[in-house]
Amino acid sequence: MKSLDIGAPGDFVDHKAIDLLKPDELLYLRIPSLRTLSDELRSLVTKAASLSSKVVVSIPQEEVDDLLLVQGLFRLGVHGIAVRMTHRPERWLQQHGLGQIHSGDRDLIERFHQIRSSFPVDRFLTVEFQVQDDTRVLGATIMGVHQFGASWVVLNPLGSASSERFRQFRDVIEYLKIRGPTRLNVYFPFWKQEMPEWDLKTQNTFSGLEIVHIDISNRCSHSCVFCGLYGADSIDEMKKRSGGTLPEPLKNLMKMEIDAEKCLGIIKSLPWSVHMIQFGGIGDPLMHESAVDIIAAARRRGFAVEVLSNMEYLNDDDILLLHRLGTRNWYEFHFIANVSAGTPELYVKTRPRQSEKTFEKVVNNLRLFSDLRNKSSGAGAHTTIMCVVNRLNCLELLDVVKLAEKVGAWQVWFKPMEIHGEPHRSYVPGEDLMVAMARAYSDAIAYADGCGVNIFQRPICEEIIRKYSGASVHV
Amino acid sequence: MSELTKKTNSVPVETAEIKLEVVNGSIPASFYSESPCVIGYNYLRFEVSGDIAPCCIAKHRIGSVYDQDWRDIWFSGAYENFRKKMARIHVDRFHLTDPEWTFCQQCSHLDQNQRKNELLKKNDD
Ligand code: SF4
Numbered sequence: 243m244k245s246l247d248i249g250a251p252g253d254f255v256d257h258k259a260i261d262l263l264k265p266d267e268l269l270y271l272r273i274p275s276l277r278t279l280s281d282e283l284r285s286l287v288t289k290a291a292s293l294s295s296k297v298v299v300s301i302p303q304e305e306v307d308d309l310l311l312v313q314g315l316f317r318l319g320v321h322g323i324a325v326r327m328t329h330r331p332e333r334w335l336q337q338h339g340l341g342q343i344h345s346g347d348r349d350l351i352e353r354f355h356q357i358r359s360s361f362p363v364d365r366f367l368t369v370e371f372q373v374q375d376d377t378r379v380l381g382a383t384i385m386g387v388h389q390f391g392a393s394w395v396v397l398n399p400l401g402s403a404s405s406e407r408f409r410q411f412r413d414v415i416e417y418l419k420i421r422g423p424t425r426l427n428v429y430f431p432f433w434k435q436e437m438p439e440w441d442l443k444t445q446n447t448f449s450g451l452e453i454v455h456i457d458i459s460n461r462c463s464h465s466c467v468f469c470g471l472y473g474a475d476s477i478d479e480m481k482k483r484s485g486g487t488l489p490e491p492l493k494n495l496m497k498m499e500i501d502a503e504k505c506l507g508i509i510k511s512l513p514w515s516v517h518m519i520q521f522g523g524i525g526d527p528l529m530h531e532s533a534v535d536i537i538a539a540a541r542r543r544g545f546a547v548e549v550l551s552n553m554e555y556l557n558d559d560d561i562l563l564l565h566r567l568g569t570r571n572w573y574e575f576h577f578i579a580n581v582s583a584g585t586p587e588l589y590v591k592t593r594p595r596q597s598e599k600t601f602e603k604v605v606n607n608l609r610l611f612s613d614l615r616n617k618s619s620g621a622g623a624h625t626t627i628m629c630v631v632n633r634l635n636c637l638e639l640l641d642v643v644k645l646a647e648k649v650g651a652w653q654v655w656f657k658p659m660e661i662h663g664e665p666h667r668s669y670v671p672g673e674d675l676m677v678a679m680a681r682a683y684s685d686a687i688a689y690a691d692g693c694g695v696n697i698f699q700r701p702i703c704e705e706i707i708r709k710y711s712g713a714s715v716h717v
Numbered sequence: 718m719s720e721l722t723k724k725t726n727s728v729p730v731e732t733a734e735i736k737l738e739v740v741n742g743s744i745p746a747s748f749y750s751e752s753p754c755v756i757g758y759n760y761l762r763f764e765v766s767g768d769i770a771p772c773c774i775a776k777h778r779i780g781s782v783y784d785q786d787w788r789d790i791w792f793s794g795a796y797e798n799f800r801k802k803m804a805r806i807h808v809d810r811f812h813l814t815d816p817e818w819t820f821c822q823q824c825s826h827l828d829q830n831q832r833k834n835e836l837l838k839k840n841d842d
């Protein structure tokens with residue numbers, strides 16, 4: 243959708259934009275009044291309508307009842323009309339209260355229904371909502387209007403764009419996603435200037451983009467045995483396959499990182515339908531020189547952020563800065579720490595190139611995050627300890643939960659190596675270990691339940707316990 | 718975290734389905750025999766190279782941010798083709814036979830797809 247606010251006092255809009263209109267491009271023209279439409283604007287509308295079959299003109303509510311006026315507009319070739327209506331939830335809130343499925347601002351919906359009934363059937367009709375501070379039940383109102391035939395609506399928030407308002411509208415969109423039809427589009431053409439990242443096209447929130455994964459670095463200094471790129475086994479294998487040395491393209495791949503500017507640009511341009519950005523990479527995202535800036539940019543735009551890392555490459559200042567970007571809700575900002583061991587001995591065993599010092603550093607980093615959270619009544623960046631369950635650690639899962647308890651991590655994620663990938667079959671726990679592994683899982687879960695550490699993807703653990711300890715009964 | 722490790726070769730259907738059942742807890746392995754994959758509508762992955770992948774384990778790349786604005790890629794015909802293809806996975810069941818698509822047997826977005834499918838069903842009612 244292209245949009246122009248024309249004819250208003252101080253209209254400095256570049257009308258030449260209309261010349262570039264494509265035949266099926268939606269053009270939204272907002273005019274102050276149909277009654278006072280100047281000849282100049284009239285010819286502009288005519289020109290637009292001759293170029294595109296999808297010109298929609300926004301007019302004040304009162305004028306839509308004047309059929310002659312509206313017919314005149316259609317004669318210029320426009321496809322449809324958006325009626326500007328003010329959303330007034332107060333009365334309806336008093337009547338119905340919140341906390342239930344709400345029917346929205348019925349006055350507005352019924353008025354729209356009435357307009358629709360006497361409107362030419364072959365013409366498009368929608369609402370441009372004039373939205374004041376109170377955005378409650380707006381979602382329900384939009385749905386009501388949609389039920390009476392508006393396939394997309396425009397929101398025109400009065401006042402200026404701020405992060406508070408941003409959050410309010412995000413809630414409206416969330417509501418629509420759950421309650422609403424999947425094909426309804428919501429446009430915000432008039433905040434575009436103030437918040438350039440709210441691009442119109444992607445502001446089609448029902449594009450539905452919710453989770454964005456950004457790989458920022460392929461570099462990593464660790465040597466997890468289960469790693470498809472940096473595991474000693476996989477390196478050996480790749481060397482073997484190419485005559486003793488790592489092939490050049492692979493070496494280049496291992497050095498690759500995203501361009502920081504490009505990455506910040508992407509973050510800035512993401513639509514707000516996105517609720518989470520995951521940062522990862524074929525290596526470790528925190529290896530990137532600008533990792534902290536990139537993560538901060540995502541948090542400052544209000545996205546939930548998840549970072550998958552080995553958690554070594556952070557200093558205390560970074561941690562303090564990151565801590566300040568969190569909230570009490572773990573979902574909004576958390577680090578998934580691939581530790582995959584509960585003791586320094588096992589850590590070194592599963593990462594042959596690392597020393598116990600690295601383990602210490604990781605533990606201290608995790609602990610600093612939780613100390614800071616404790617000082618901020620639970621707000622901050624949260625941590626999940628991930629354990630890729632492999633042949634070497636699969637019987638020592640309890641230690642991982644104990645480590646989580648010690649460093650104040652929010653949860654533990656036991657991730658079977660099979661879904662982490664299966665690069666080195668030699669490290670996938672074999673059938674010989676299954677019964678003991680199932681026992682290790684159940685001990686770990688029991689301990690976690692006792693100390694309040696959450697188990698992420700618990701059904702997977704339970705399925706493993708059920709499947710393999712069940713087998714032991716029959717042995 | 719190595720995402721590369723997620724890229725796997727095809728495994729026989731039966732083992733893959735059993736594995737899926739275990740690794741996904743309560744979601745049945747036959748999920749994609751009954752429900753479509755809608756990942757193309759709600760997920761996007763940018764790689765370090767700037768390439769765009771429509772799903773975290775897909776082998777397919779749809780454009781690069783160094784050639785095009787990512788939004789144009791998201792709305793492109795190629796992306797639309799991916800969405801359409803995945804919307805028919807439960808009908809055509811190509812993930813069971815076409816080597817290009819067997820990676821779907823180890824789908825890591827099962828839970829996401831399950832949630833979305835429930836939501837879609839609700840909206841259809
Ligand atoms: S920390 Fe991640 S990227 Fe680094 S070696 Fe381990 S698994 Fe691979």
Ligand code: SF4
Nearest residue numbers: 754756772821824826
């Ligand atoms: S792996 Fe899963 S999410 Fe990805 S395309 Fe296949 S079915 Fe869809």
